Amino acid sequence: MINNIPRIMIASVMSGGGKTTVTAALLRALNNRGLRTAAYKCGPDYIDPMYHRAASGRDSINLDMYFYGRDKLRELFAESSQSADIAVAEGVMGFYDGMSMESEKASTYETASALGMPVILVLNARGMAHTVIPIINAVSKYREDSGIKAVILNDVTEMTYKMLKPVIERETGVAAVGYIPRLTENIKSRHLGLVLPFENAETENIIAHISETIEKTVDIDSVLGIAADTKPIGYSHRNTEKKDGVKIAVAYDNAFCFYYRDNMDILERLGAEIVFFSPLKDSSLPEGACGLLLGGGYPELHAAELSANADMLRDIKNKLRSGMPTLAECGGFMYLHESMEGADGNDHRMAGVIAARAFRTDRLVRFGYAELTANSGSPYMQAGEKIKGHEFHYWDSTDNGNSCTAAKPSGKSSWSCMYAKDNIFAGFPHLCYASNTAFAERFVDKCREYKE
Numbered sequence: 001m002i003n004n005i006p007r008i009m010i011a012s013v014m015s016g017g018g019k020t021t022v023t024a025a026l027l028r029a030l031n032n033r034g035l036r037t038a039a040y041k042c043g044p045d046y047i048d049p050m051y052h053r054a055a056s057g058r059d060s061i062n063l064d065m066y067f068y069g070r071d072k073l074r075e076l077f078a079e080s081s082q083s084a085d086i087a088v089a090e091g092v093m094g095f096y097d098g099m100s101m102e103s104e105k106a107s108t109y110e111t112a113s114a115l116g117m118p119v120i121l122v123l124n125a126r127g128m129a130h131t132v133i134p135i136i137n138a139v140s141k142y143r144e145d146s147g148i149k150a151v152i153l154n155d156v157t158e159m160t161y162k163m164l165k166p167v168i169e170r171e172t173g174v175a176a177v178g179y180i181p182r183l184t185e186n187i188k189s190r191h192l193g194l195v196l197p198f199e200n201a202e203t204e205n206i207i208a209h210i211s212e213t214i215e216k217t218v219d220i221d222s223v224l225g226i227a228a229d230t231k232p233i234g235y236s237h238r239n240t241e242k243k244d245g246v247k248i249a250v251a252y253d254n255a256f257c258f259y260y261r262d263n264m265d266i267l268e269r270l271g272a273e274i275v276f277f278s279p280l281k282d283s284s285l286p287e288g289a290c291g292l293l294l295g296g297g298y299p300e301l302h303a304a305e306l307s308a309n310a311d312m313l314r315d316i317k318n319k320l321r322s323g324m325p326t327l328a329e330c331g332g333f334m335y336l337h338e339s340m341e342g343a344d345g346n347d348h349r350m351a352g353v354i355a356a357r358a359f360r361t362d363r364l365v366r367f368g369y370a371e372l373t374a375n376s377g378s379p380y381m382q383a384g385e386k387i388k389g390h391e392f393h394y395w396d397s398t399d400n401g402n403s404c405t406a407a408k409p410s411g412k413s414s415w416s417c418m419y420a421k422d423n424i425f426a427g428f429p430h431l432c433y434a435s436n437t438a439f440a441e442r443f444v445d446k447c448r449e450y451k452e
Contacts, residue, residue, distance in 0.1 A: 042108050095148075110397070126154075251276075365391070370388070
């Protein structure tokens with residue numbers, strides 16, 4: 001099969017360079033022109049895609065070379081962009097930054113190359129003048145197939161941009177297609193990444209303002225022209241036979257909101273009917289639910305409120321004791337503990353399914369990609385079977401489980417993880433179902449058995 005959708009990658013030379021701001025603003029500006037956009041984020045990040053959704057009204061898809069590999073990534077991109085007029089992807093970290101210091105594996109560069117995406121480099125040029133020239137030259141020419149076609153200067157004045165534009169184009173061969181002025185309103189950050197969109201009542205106003213700004217300061221027509229200058233992508237359609245439906249409850253609120261859209265799509269193709277609920281506000285799981293997903297998020301910020309919702313805690317504990325199939329990741333794993341230290345420094349009672357305490361540390365714990373190998377058989381994984389995942393958390397547990405062994409892609413470190421007992425599979429790693437679809441199939445099948 002062939003996909004030839006116009007597409008563009010928004011990249012930078014560093015984290016915090018303005019990628020999310022430009023991507024969200026561009027998505028909204030394109031929507032305002034009547035174009036249907038498909039949004040994407042390189043890497044395993046959860047929060048940037050929330051801003052993409054706030055800007056475009058559509059779920060954003062993670063493009064991760066470690067999780068998918070080249071062929072599966074092309075399938076995912078081609079299928080998810082079929083109904084769109086243009087695809088806009090946001091890069092991760094610096095353009096060539098990947099899984100390790102030694103290589104570009106899983107970098108923005110590798111992802112853009114795999115998908116034939118022209119690249120627009122967002123360069124924070126505050127305090128710079130002619131120095132932007134060697135920076136652009138170095139980044140665009142470091143690899144012959146970098147795909148960098150244009151640059152947007154961030155945090156500069158109109159006068160500075162107008163003076164630099166002809167010099168950039170003459171000295172680098174890269175088109176200068178606009179600038180972002182210094183903004184009084186911007187997407188703010190905190191220790192685990194960007195502040196969640198629904199935590200900021202002004203999110204809509206900020207996105208609207210920035211999109212209106214780039215309509216005046218960025219040549220959107222030139223961006224569209226660059227995006228259209230692409231080659232077709234050949235791919236194979238992912239075949240997943242859809243079975244009879246089964247209702248799966250998915251926790252989604254300010255405390256639990258980290259889910260890969262592709263994971264949800266895989267479950268739905270397997271027959272899952274996704275029903276969202278709030279552990280913060282609801283008193284019980286949705287009626288008729290036959291399975292439970294507790295994703296990551298920031299439960300530590302809402303620990304007191306979660307603990308106060310005794311009805312929900314009791315219902316979940318009773319349902320799990322009755323055999324309801326359950327997958328819990330990171331924050332969801334902590335929610336199943338006997339207690340969790342909140343951001344307020346106090347311990348709060350949780351569901352009491354796992355006899356352990358979740359507590360705060362002063363650093364990121366086991367951060368990064370990992371491949372999990374099952375140490376023994378469980379309803380969802382056979383002994384020796386593998387699935388890929390990612391960890392990003394400051395909290396830890398007095399009992400991380402020992403049902404799996406997680407190993408860094410480099411092979412330099414490994415650790416025990418996952419609590420796999422009866423119907424429960426829980427731990428800190430966020431899992432990519434596409435790296436082992438049998439895992440997802442078994443989970444949905446177990447939900448179907450529980451229903452019957």
